[in-house]
Amino acid sequence: MRIGVPRALFYYMYYPFWKTFFEALGHEVILSSPTNKKILKDGLEFAVDDACLPVKVFHGHIVDLIEKVDVLFIPRIISIEPGEFICPKFLGLPDMVKSSIPDLPPIIDSNLSVYKNRKGLIEHAKSIGTDLGHSSKLILKAYKIASTKFNSYKKFQISHEKLPLDSGQKSFFDSNSSYFSRHKNKCLGENTLNVLLLGHPYNIYDNYISMNLITKLQKNGIKVITPEIIPVKNISAGAKNLKKRLFWTLGKNIIGSTYYYMDCGKALDGIIHLASFGCGPDSIVGELLERKLSRNRLVPFLRINIDEHSGEEGFNTRLEAFIDVIEGRRRN
Ligand code: SF4
Incomplete structure (x- = not known):
């Protein structure tokens, strides 16, 4: 069948x-x-x-x-x-x-x-x-x-920090290499820019919806970190820092990843939150993220809301400006 x-x-x-x-x-x-x-x-x-x-x-x-x-x-x-x-x-x-x-x-x-x-x-x-x-x-x-x-x-x-990007007509499970991103996800190091990319897996890994966001970041030499490559125990440790427990699994993964990176002194150059317009859970998670980041004021934060009317030119302009900011901060 x-x-x-x-x-x-x-x-x-x-x-x-x-x-x-x-x-x-x-x-x-x-x-x-x-x-x-x-x-x-x-x-x-x-x-x-x-x-x-x-x-x-x-x-x-x-x-x-x-x-x-x-x-x-x-x-x-x-x-x-x-x-x-x-x-x-x-x-x-x-x-x-x-x-x-x-x-x-x-x-x-x-x-x-x-x-x-x-x-x-x-x-x-x-x-x-x-x-x-x-x-x-x-x-x-x-x-x-x-x-x-x-x-x-x-x-x-998780052990190889492989991002699950879709790669065209082949299903990602036909062979591991066709499933994972073809662009190199740079290793965390002194000269690498590290960006935490937050969002629901069906937004950030669907190349059409995300307008190839991961590939665009990687082509700029940026290491992309997403909740899917962070060990579950680290996400849980991060999520425990919230005053009240979050009952949505996907929202908890986003918040837990952020808190883990912000509170454990991990080297981060920027955070991007790709959210869906009209998504209730995303609006609450986005608000919690902004509160946390405005308290610390250590890492540039870009929030992009997408819907069927989102245009790629405006998206690219915002992304380029964000990359300029994190590169400038690193130089200085
Ligand atoms: S409303 Fe938000 S959490 Fe629910 S399916 Fe849509 S994008 Fe996902």
């Missing part, structure tokens, strides 16, 4: 796991094309007007897959860390898509919640495998293969 996975939202977090899992069950995984003008246009046409840009783009990826697959994979994600939640838009995603796009193939929309404990992940896998008609024995075997592969992928990503 051909299972369609949209190259958007959760793809940037869990694709290696799900691809391995579905293939171990004997299915073919079909990925939508990298985000492009047509995908954005279709997303704008079908998604509700007040959705954020990543959700609109997600709808475009569904349209891209409709004719190519037997079933669509749109999990209903509630929680990806015990005691925390993810943005409610992820929870409503299967319903949003069903009510907005006609003539869809069947949808696998099992719940994923590890709010109580991590057993939620295996329950999620069991529910998907059962819906696809597999035995418990095969589902468990596929789950173990996928977990092992995913854990080693995450370890490799």
Whole structure:
């Protein structure tokens, strides 16, 4: 059976796991094309007007897959860390898509919640495998293969500080080298400029949405640090410095990374926050970041809000000005 996975939202977090899992069950995984003008246009046409840009783009990826697959994979994600939640838009995603796009193939929309404990992940896998008609024995075997592969992928990503950039038509898991950024992420050193890039993975790693932000920084000789290459224990240590606990996992990762770098004396030349216009969690996280940074006043901070109307020229101008500032500070 051909299972369609949209190259958007959760793809940037869990694709290696799900691809391995579905293939171990004997299915073919079909990925939508990298985000492009047509995908954005279709997303704008079908998604509700007040959705954020990543959700609109997600709808475009569904349209891209409709004719190519037997079933669509749109999990209903509630929680990806015990005691925390993810943005409610992820929870409503299967319903949003069903009510907005006609003539869809069947949808696998099992719940994923590890709010109580991590057993939620295996329950999620069991529910998907059962819906696809597999035995418990095969589902468990596929789950173990996928977990092992995913854990080693995450370890490799952190230990080698590899940024997960999408690289065109190939899926990133066909070979590790096609998935990770082709531009060298410079090593932390005296002469390297280090920039902490904050944002949701589906914004910063989608080249179309982010207007190639990572590549642009790396071409300027900047080492880009994102929450995905910071060890989880460091993010947790940073997040503990907040007076009140943040219950959104993605927001916690952003805040925890910032606090960790600011409070542990790590060499940083600048911080960029790429946020989605109209995103509730981003507006609160952005406010917390600005408060923290205005207290320290040590690191230049650039906040860029993106939506479907964002133009690349204005984006580039702001980025160039920011790079001039951090280079000037380093020279002086
Ligand atoms: S966290 Fe923000 S950008 Fe992400 S899906 Fe929710 S509203 Fe959209």
